[in-house]
Amino acid sequence: MDSVPSLELKPLIGLSKDQLLAILVGVPKFRATQIWNWIYFQGVASFDQMTNLPKDLREKLKENYSIERPQISNHQKSMDGTQKWLLKFPDGQEIETVFIPEDSRGTLCVSSQVGCTLTCKFCHTGTQLLVRNLTAAEIVAQVMVARDLLEDWPTKTENRKLTNIVFMGMGEPLYNYENVAQALKIIMDEDGLWFSKKRITLSTSGVVPMIEQCGKELGVNLAISLHAPNDDLRTKIIPLNNKYPLKELIDVCRNYPGTEKGQRITFEYVMLKDVNDSESHARELIRLIKGIPSKINLIPFNPWPGSGFERSTSARIKEFSALLEKAGYASPIRRPRGEDILAACGQLKSESKRVVKHKRDPFDFEKANIS
Numbered sequence: 139m140d141s142v143p144s145l146e147l148k149p150l151i152g153l154s155k156d157q158l159l160a161i162l163v164g165v166p167k168f169r170a171t172q173i174w175n176w177i178y179f180q181g182v183a184s185f186d187q188m189t190n191l192p193k194d195l196r197e198k199l200k201e202n203y204s205i206e207r208p209q210i211s212n213h214q215k216s217m218d219g220t221q222k223w224l225l226k227f228p229d230g231q232e233i234e235t236v237f238i239p240e241d242s243r244g245t246l247c248v249s250s251q252v253g254c255t256l257t258c259k260f261c262h263t264g265t266q267l268l269v270r271n272l273t274a275a276e277i278v279a280q281v282m283v284a285r286d287l288l289e290d291w292p293t294k295t296e297n298r299k300l301t302n303i304v305f306m307g308m309g310e311p312l313y314n315y316e317n318v319a320q321a322l323k324i325i326m327d328e329d330g331l332w333f334s335k336k337r338i339t340l341s342t343s344g345v346v347p348m349i350e351q352c353g354k355e356l357g358v359n360l361a362i363s364l365h366a367p368n369d370d371l372r373t374k375i376i377p378l379n380n381k382y383p384l385k386e387l388i389d390v391c392r393n394y395p396g397t398e399k400g401q402r403i404t405f406e407y408v409m410l411k412d413v414n415d416s417e418s419h420a421r422e423l424i425r426l427i428k429g430i431p432s433k434i435n436l437i438p439f440n441p442w443p444g445s446g447f448e449r450s451t452s453a454r455i456k457e458f459s460a461l462l463e464k465a466g467y468a469s470p471i472r473r474p475r476g477e478d479i480l481a482a483c484g485q486l487k488s489e490s491k492r493v494v495k496h497k498r499d500p501f502d503f504e505k506a507n508i509s
């Protein structure tokens with residue numbers, strides 16, 4: 139098992155270019171650029187590998203700074219090729235990161251928080267109280283660890299194993315916006331990891347005030363964890379809906395930068411048997427998102443211990459999809475990935491805890507079955 143990175147050395151990963159230059163007092167700008175390139179383009183994990191730096195500079199860097207990755211506490215590989223890593227940070231907190239290989243792309247699902255403040259009823263992470271936000275460094279490190287393990291360095295222009303990034307792991311990214319934004323700017327930097335914003339999707343449960351800023355500042359694809367077509371039902375599944383009801387959420391989606399040019403918003407819709415999967419729910423959904431360039435990802439519910447939900451039948455999901463398609467919306471049915479290692483959508487969780495015991499409201503099927 140890898141060693142836990144030291145708390146004493148200052149981490150360089152996660153600093154912006156300006157911050158890197160500022161922290162490396164006395165180091166000329168071109169040397170800072172070389173260091174940036176070694177870290178994010180070449181992906182080296184030790185200062186000794188930075189062979190175009192003078193030896194005394196490398197020694198100074200080693201004495202004061204760190205470019206170590208977090209410890210990999212556990213690594214699981216699913217029968218379908220999905221991989222899940224449990225990463226441990228120097229303070230002992232842990233999060234999960236998942237890599238999903240497909241024929242034409244490889245997607246990394248990254249976490250933005252240890253635990254989550256929200257309690258979306260279908261989500262395993264939602265049973266774990268928020269422990270803390272991840273730093274920009276800890277978010278960027280997830281991408282770097284994946285590239286290490288996939289042997290995907292240096293940054294390539296083609297034939298990458300890791301091609302896409304989605305913020306759909308543990309946590310609500312828009313409740314940790316500052317760190318997520320800083321991490322994304324590093325991830326998108328052309329002199330380093332260089333992921334196009336077109337290949338990055340940020341998924342939110344609907345933190346309305348931050349969505350517009352995210353679009354303007356970062357321009358990444360937006361996915362909305364929607365899961366219900368009306369306020370009554372959505373509030374039961376996603377309590378945050380009480381604070382930011384559908385009208386506000388849909389309005390902000392309508393105005394998300396890029397939609398005027400046809401850039402699509404993704405609406406995620408988990409298929410919960412007898413909860414949100416009827417024909418009238420589908421029709422209501424079509425009315426709700428009318429006029430927004432969008433696609434709807436239908437996600438067969440992925441069970442986890444004690445969830446209390448069941449997955450809609452395949453026939454029901456297909457009928458639901460057909461109704462949406464007929465109305466002109468692409469509505470692919472997501473193939474569950476990594477279920478055997480609890481790596482599928484909504485299944486992530488780590489053992490990191492806050493002291494307070496989490497009380498979860500039971501989900502009331504009777505009351506929820508509102509069409």
Ligand code: SF4
Pocket residue numbers: 254255256257258261262263264265307308309310343363
């Ligand atoms: S779906 Fe996302 S926002 Fe909701 S509880 Fe799970 S991790 Fe948190």
